[in-house]
Amino acid sequence: MEPLAAPRPAADEEPGRGADEAVFRPIRGGNAFEETVERLLQALRLGVVAPGGRLPPGRELAPRLGVSRATLREAVATLQSAGYLESRRGRYGGTFVVAAPPAGARPRPARSRPAADLEDVLQFRLVLEAGAAEAAAARPLTRADRGHLTGLLAGCTGAGPADYRRLDSRLHLAVAEVAGSPSLTTAVADVRTRVNELLDAIPLLPPNIEHSDRQHAAVVTAILAGDPAGARSGMAEHLAGTAALLRGFLT
Incomplete structure (x- = not known):
């Protein structure tokens, strides 16, 4: 999931630093995998990483979340399997948010529970x-x-x-x-x-x-x-x- 290089988006395309820092803050509980999945989904849902956007590389994101690279890889792989993320290779590769997850990737609503x-x-x-x-x-x-x-x-x-x-x-x-x-x-x-x-x-x-x-x-x-x-x-x-x-x- 480590890109070699990638162009930075224009300033007006970058997410607000406050939201970015709020979502990708250190995890302090004893459920590192589960909470990492929750944080990544929160980042997608709040638009901190927009559809088609790239997650920060693992070498940066793992320390920010306070989890091991192995835990982060497990969480990313889980969301890839569920259809939320995809991995791309090459010079501008990395882990990207799927623009339109397939219907099977979306959880079924639990009776529209609020x-x-x-x-x-x-x-x-x-x-x-x-x-x-x-x-x-x-x-x-x-x-x-x-x-x-x-x-x-x-x-x-x-x-x-x-x-x-x-x-x-x-x-x-x-x-x-x-x-x-x-x-x-x-x-x-x-x-x-x-x-x-x-x-x-x-x-x-x-x-x-x-x-x-x-x-x-x-x-x-x-x-x-x-x-x-x-x-x-x-x-x-x-x-x-x-x-x-x-x-x-x-x-």
Whole structure:
């Protein structure tokens, strides 16, 4: 994605520096891949990089975002596969915004959900599921509880795209189940149904699956170790990665 050289656009064609710096600012969360995808989509959506325009080269953009070149390449490759970006070779090559993404590249609208409704779902999910992880870690677990969690974690880890969201949903429900509150389990099931409707409207990204697998393991490990603070923070970080992708694709 590194161009050898390229002519600079005329001054009146360059995006405003304020918007450029606001979008391509350092990422500070623990979900570098997901947040990089969100930032790139934000840059496209806001016109910071216009249709047909070129992204800054990776050697410049990665330090600005505060991510590794490998993470940036993964995010760019994901958006290339989804039809938002394209790579061009040659003297004036680089990574360019597709002028008119094919219809299949556009996420299906989740029942025309407004941004405020999306934020409501994400906030409600954060409160419920981070609390469920904390409660599960604070509760003495039976052998059956432990086996339930570890078995579902094993089934979800490394699952293929066809089964991943179903197994992911089941693992998240298991965390609520071992917290010992049927009402909490019901609430998590309800919010997960709403979240899955949103997830069905965006691409399933292999790097995100790999990242989620690691985060799932960290959350379950904290629960089994009786570490409420670790379980809560681990779940919150995990949910933040999903939220970043949903905001990136759907708002």
